[in-house]
């Protein structure tokens with residue numbers, strides 16, 4: 001079974017999520033054609049990034065062996081689906097490329113000092129063609145000319161949505177946003 005079939009079968013009750021994954025893969029490869037980066041790593045990360053999205057928190061955290069990591073993200077349990085998928089890729093699928101691990105692990109808001117592959121997956125996840133929320137189209141248009149600015153805008157939108165819902169952004173989100181606002185991206 002190839003990776004796409006594996007994920008399609010895992011998400012058989014969530015066809016829209018599988019559609020999103022195909023959208024992220026398409027968008028990420030489009031960005032790769034502009035900015036470069038490892039095609040295989042980008043495609044693999046795109047396919048696997050959300051495979052545990054609908055698993056229970058217990059099932060997600062079962063893939064995370066380091067309890068300090070589980071504790072660290074306890075206030076933002078949405079992070080668990082990403083971390084679980086990164087460990088699954090590494091430990092169960094034996095995908096040893098660290099670029100794949102990082103891109104899956106940090107796909108929600110990126111990481112300070114992230115790889116180009118991670119940046120591409122993070123931006124593609126926000127603005128793939130099936131995304132309907134306000135901002136996705138603007139981020140996509142910007143991503144074609146300035147990937148760093150597209151990341152900044154996507155994080156600002158995400159923080160705005162959180163604030164609207166009365167939620168506080170996680171400190172890492174703010175750290176990533178501030179870092180890339182202040183530092184140029186070295187392509």
Ligand SMILES: [Fe+2]
Nearest residue numbers: 049050082107
């Ligand atoms: Fe995700």
Ligand SMILES: [Fe+2]
Nearest residue numbers: 020049050125
């Ligand atoms: Fe996603």
